[in-house]
Amino acid sequence: MRYHLFYQFHFYLFGLIAIASAITFVTRRSPVTAALWLINTMFCLAVLYIMMDAQFVGAVQVLVYAGAIMVVFLFVIMLLNLGRIDEITDIKGPGIRIAAGGVALALIAELLVLTRSKTLSTLELPPAQENIVNPVAAPLFHDYLLPFELTSVLLLVAIVGAVIVAKRRT
Amino acid sequence: MIREALFFSAVLFVIGVVGVLTRRNAIIIFMCVELMLNAVNLSFVAFSLMHGVAGQVFVIFTMTVAAAEAAVGLAIIISIFRHHESLDLKNVNLLKG
Numbered sequence: 001m002r003y004h005l006f007y008q009f010h011f012y013l014f015g016l017i018a019i020a021s022a023i024t025f026v027t028r029r030s031p032v033t034a035a036l037w038l039i040n041t042m043f044c045l046a047v048l049y050i051m052m053d054a055q056f057v058g059a060v061q062v063l064v065y066a067g068a069i070m071v072v073f074l075f076v077i078m079l080l081n082l083g084r085i086d087e088i089t090d091i092k093g094p095g096i097r098i099a100a101g102g103v104a105l106a107l108i109a110e111l112l113v114l115t116r117s118k119t120l121s122t123l124e125l126p127p128a129q130e131n132i133v134n135p136v137a138a139p140l141f142h143d144y145l146l147p148f149e150l151t152s153v154l155l156l157v158a159i160v161g162a163v164i165v166a167k168r169r170t
Numbered sequence: 171m172i173r174e175a176l177f178f179s180a181v182l183f184v185i186g187v188v189g190v191l192t193r194r195n196a197i198i199i200f201m202c203v204e205l206m207l208n209a210v211n212l213s214f215v216a217f218s219l220m221h222g223v224a225g226q227v228f229v230i231f232t233m234t235v236a237a238a239e240a241a242v243g244l245a246i247i248i249s250i251f252r253h254h255e256s257l258d259l260k261n262v263n264l265l266k267g
Contacts, residue, residue, distance in 0.1 A: 011171065015178040022182050022205060026189040031197050038201050041182070045208055052175060054215045057226050061211075064233050069204065069240045076244045077197060080251050135223045136230070144227055151234040158238030166245035168252075 011051055018044035031077045035070060042066045055132045175216035182209035196247050196257040200240075207236050 018041045025037035042065045049058035140148055182205060189202030211229045218225025247257065254261045 008171075011174060015174060018178060019181050019185070022185045025205070026185055026193070026202065031195060034198055035201060038205060041205065042208060045212055048175065048178070048212060049215050052171065052215050052219055054218065054226050054229075057211075057215055057229050060230065060233060064237065065204075065208070069237055072240055072244060073197065073201060073204075076247060080197075080248070080257070136226050139223060139227050140230065143224075144231075147231060151231060154238050155234065158241045162241040162245040165242065166248050 007051065011048065014044045014047045014051075018048070032074065035074050035077060039066050039070045042070065056136050172216045172219055176213055179209045179213040179216065182206075182212065194258050194260060196250060196259050196262075197244075199259065200243050200247065204236060204240070207232060 021037045021040040021044065025034050025041060028034040028037060042061060046058040046061040046066070049055075049061055186202045186206035186209060189205065190199050193199055193202065211232055214225040214229045214232070216225075218229075250262060251257055
């Protein structure tokens with residue numbers, strides 16, 4: 001029961017952080033700031049995936065979305081020089097600093113509570129899955145083999161198209 | 171759990187739609203589309219709790235399509251920028267009658 005409450009609290013927490021980051025992302029003016037908030041949303045979504053027993057999808061979310069796709073976005077933003085350099089100073093106001101300190105204290109307090117108390121080690125946890133990739137990979141290579149092969153063609157077409165569109169005409 | 175995840179997914183999708191409708195910067199609109207794809211992925215994973223692992227397989231496919239879309243879309247954005255020297259989508263009206 002206690003585990004359930006703990007789980008539910010964090011599920012709501014990360015869901016709300018994802019939504020708050022998404023709202024901040026849509027309202028930011030600078031593309032670089034917006035992209036970083038979107039990355040925050042994607043990390044929170046990865047946490048939600050892992051909490052919903054989709055560990056492999058969570059890892060792929062971090063690697064592919066937050067790690068690769070958003071890096072390409074940031075690369076293009078910086079290539080086109082869209083970041084604003086209006087603000088000379090990088091340090092934000094006292095309100096933000098107090099809020100950041102509060103978040104840090106809350107995280108440290110939670111860590112202390114988790115290490116001190118024995119509640120988590122004696123809980124009735126569901127048995128950990130032996131293999132987390134196999135349940136996803138097996139249908140991918142059996143039931144969905146044709147779509148899987150088609151995605152490779154899709155990626156090839158996308159690469160060729162991107163090179164041709166972005167090539168500078170001489 | 172599934173209900174909450176679907177709620178989060180719907181809210182994220184709506185935020186993405188609002189972003190697409192209200193922003194004019196092409197690259198931000200593109201990131202809003204990515205946010206909508208992510209919201210759909212969240213509901214796929216939530217449904218995979220109910221209907222087996224096929225939902226997670228579809229998330230993998232969605233990510234592949236998103237990666238291909240990012241490559242092509244960003245190439246188009248770069249060529250738009252080379253042409254107009256800005257990313258404002260109201261400049262892009264070549265096909266307007």
